[in-house]
Amino acid sequence: MIEIVTPLLEWFKENKRDLDWRKNRTPYTILVSEVMLQQTRVETVRSYYKRFIEALPDFESLARCPDGKLMKLWEGLGYYSRARNLKKCAIEVVEKYKGIFPKAYEQAIKLSGVGPYTCGAILSIGYHLKYAAVDGNVLRVLSRYTASSLDISLEKTKLYFKEEIEKIMPDEAGAFNESLMELGATICMPKITKCDACPLKNNCKAYQKGKPLSFPVKSIQKEKKILEYTCLFITDGKCCILIPKEKDLLQGLPAPLLINKFVTSNEAIEYVENLGFSVKNAEQLQDKKHIFTHQIWYMKGYKILVKDMLDYPCYTQKHIIEELGISSCFKKFLDEVWD
Ligand code: SF4
Structure with a gap:
């Protein structure tokens, strides 16, 4: 695959998008942007990234940041465990490496929230070290380029392509990794390919076969799990009770009281009274739907007006x-x- 290096680097130089996280590149800013970009679209990340870096410009400030402030900065990006791991990683970098992200792969990969992709991205872009950073975009481009029959949902396939890239990695390791990611994000996209504008089209096997969209091969994904919840917003008219949820998708964020099935208004009142509240009134809210990566939540909501809030945390x-x-x-x- 050595022939892809020069065309990709030249194409990237001319065509890379103007993104905030490409301006001031340090291992810290690369880490923050890469973690934000996991499971979140570039357009969404743009505003969050700027605000986050302004508020927490380095490992030290992130390591010291109170959890509430961190969650607030992350609010809307979802998958809050990413923010928690980011802070954990910052604490480790400050405590073990005096605030400087380690250059050794074996040390970097052990940091919280740093997987092979993030590790490769930071070391190659931040320190120009010859490590690959294989994300979904890169896997798609290379699978198509080689018309590979390997299943990209398997770890061994990722490892295979990682090793293949590292065999041909040029000195401009960061730019090369980014060029592959950028090509996957803007030219060789999941459902559309702009092969005419692609610097790899002359040797691309999938293009030559006339069926780029037949690649990559991927095992069938599990269907999203459908769940039903009733959300109880208990209020005295001034405050509302919210309780941190520790062990599920909500990852410690405050949530209303949840019942894991749909209930009627009378059942909701009975539930709240059994907790010791004196209910004045219950009002049904509009049903809502929320889509997570592996789950879809259908939610009924009730605003339950009570006489006093007992000792529950309310805001x-x-x-x-x-x-x-x-x-x-x-x-x-x-x-x-x-x-
Ligand atoms: S030629 Fe088409 S299919 Fe091949 S890498 Fe380029 S965009 Fe993807």
Whole structure:
């Protein structure tokens, strides 16, 4: 595959997108942008990245950042475990490496939240070391270029392409990795290919066969799991009760009381009264749907007005909106709760 190096580097120089995280490149900014870009679209990341870097410009500031502030900065990006791991990684870099991201692959890969892709991206872009960074874009481009029959959902396929790239890695390791990612993001896309504009078309096997979209080969993905929840927004009219959820998708973010099935208004009242509240009134909110990577949540919501809030953690609308991170799946209800 050595023949792909020069055309890709030249194409990248001319065609790379103007992205904020390409301006001030340090291992820290590369780490933040790469973690944000996992499972989130470039357009969404643009505004979050800028705000995040302005508030927390280096490993030290991230390591010291209170969890509430961190969640607030991450709010809307979803998958909050990424933010938590990012902070954990920053603490490790500060404590073990005096705030300087290690250059040794064996040390870097052991940091929290740093997998082979992120590790390769930071070391190659930040330190110009010859490591591959194989993400979905890169796998797609190379599978098509070689008309590979390997299943890209398998780890051994990722490893195979990683080794193939490292065999041909030029001195401009970061630019080369990025050129492959960029080609996958803008030319050799999942459902559309712009082969006429592709610098690899002369030797691309999938293009020559006339069927780029038949690659890559991927085992059939599991269907998303469908779940039903009832969300209880218990309020005294001023504050609303939210409780951190530790062990599921919500990853420690505050959430309303959840019942893992649909219930009627009377059942919701009974549930809340059994917790010791004195209910004045219950109002049904608009049903909502939220799509996670592997799950779809259908949600019923009730605003339950109670006489007093007992000892549950409760927050004003201002506090929830301005300071508290709350998953976007519940945010959809908030306007109605404070109506
Ligand atoms: S020629 Fe087409 S299929 Fe081949 S790598 Fe380029 S865009 Fe992808």
